Structure formats: C-alpha cells, structure tokens
Amino acid sequence: MFNAVRTVMTFAEAPEASARWWGELLDTPVKVDVSDNGAVYAWVEIGGVEVGFHPADDERNPRGGSPVVYWGVDDIDQVRERLLAAGCEHHRGPLTIEPGRRIAQVRDPFGTIVGIEGP
Known part of the structure; x- marks a missing residue:
C-alpha cells in the first residue's frame, strides 16, 4: 500500500x-515556488526525500498537527552536536529505545521539531 516517503511537509x-x-x-540547493497569491513554498x-516548508496557517494547518520525522544517522551524538552548534535547541533525548537504537529531537531556529535516529 505505502511505498517510500516522498515528501515531508x-x-x-x-518557509x-x-x-x-x-x-x-x-x-x-534550495528550491522556491511563489504562488499567485504570494505564498512561498520552499524545499x-x-x-531522495523532499523536505518542504509551507506557510503556517492556524486554520488549515494548526501547529502541532505535523508528525516528527526521524532521519537515520550514522552517529547520533555527532549529528546532534552539529545541529545544536548550528542553532537548533535541545528538545528531547538522546534516549535508548531498544538495544542498539537511540533517538533524539531538536527544534530548528524556525520551530520545527526534527528527530534523528541511529546506533
């Protein structure tokens, strides 16, 4: 039924x-489209996954309504430190969720929560 993830909005x-x-x-590279009404969609x-940034809209796309996407990484501690140094804030973890599998979450400077998962 489902295939690979194509887009994360x-x-x-x-945006x-x-x-x-x-x-x-x-x-x-960043790609940007501007609609006729001036709304910007950038990605x-x-x-192989399009990560899109759409204008927030509390009526149609309320905050908190989006899932947290976890990106697979080779070294969770190294990637987490790089994200924090680049301006992200700690949100959750790192947590061991099962032997050999850890997760963490950060909040980017624009409020998006991003997950990382790895050994």
Missing part, C-alpha cells in the same frame, strides 16, 4: 528562511 512562519537554513547546513531534497 513542515509548516513555518518563514524560505527555514529551507535556506537547512540547505546551508546540509550543503544542498530541499535530502536522501
């Missing part, structure tokens, strides 16, 4: 600024 007050921050951190591609 996050809702941000500043283009959010995408550019992640694009710079991950050294990946980066990470590991």
Whole structure:
C-alpha cells in the first residue's frame, strides 16, 4: 500500500528562511515556488526525500498537527552536536529505545521539531 516517503511537509512562519537554513547546513540547493497569491513554498531534497516548508496557517494547518520525522544517522551524538552548534535547541533525548537504537529531537531556529535516529 505505502511505498517510500516522498515528501515531508513542515509548516513555518518563514518557509524560505527555514529551507535556506537547512540547505546551508546540509550543503544542498534550495528550491522556491511563489504562488499567485504570494505564498512561498520552499524545499530541499535530502536522501531522495523532499523536505518542504509551507506557510503556517492556524486554520488549515494548526501547529502541532505535523508528525516528527526521524532521519537515520550514522552517529547520533555527532549529528546532534552539529545541529545544536548550528542553532537548533535541545528538545528531547538522546534516549535508548531498544538495544542498539537511540533517538533524539531538536527544534530548528524556525520551530520545527526534527528527530534523528541511529546506533
């Protein structure tokens, strides 16, 4: 029924600024579309997945309504430290959820909570 994840949508007050921050951190190009009404949708591609930043809208896309996406990493401690040094804030963890499997969450400078998972 489901195949691979294709797009992860996050809702941000500043979609283009959010995408550019992640694009710079991950050294990946940022793509931007502007609708006829001036709304900006921006995205980066990470590991074959489009990570999109859409304008926040409390009526249609309430805060807290989005899932936390966990990115697989080789070294959770190293990646977490890099994210914190780049401007993210600690949110949760690192936690061992089963032997050999750990998770952590950070909040990026734009309020999006991002998960990382690894050994």
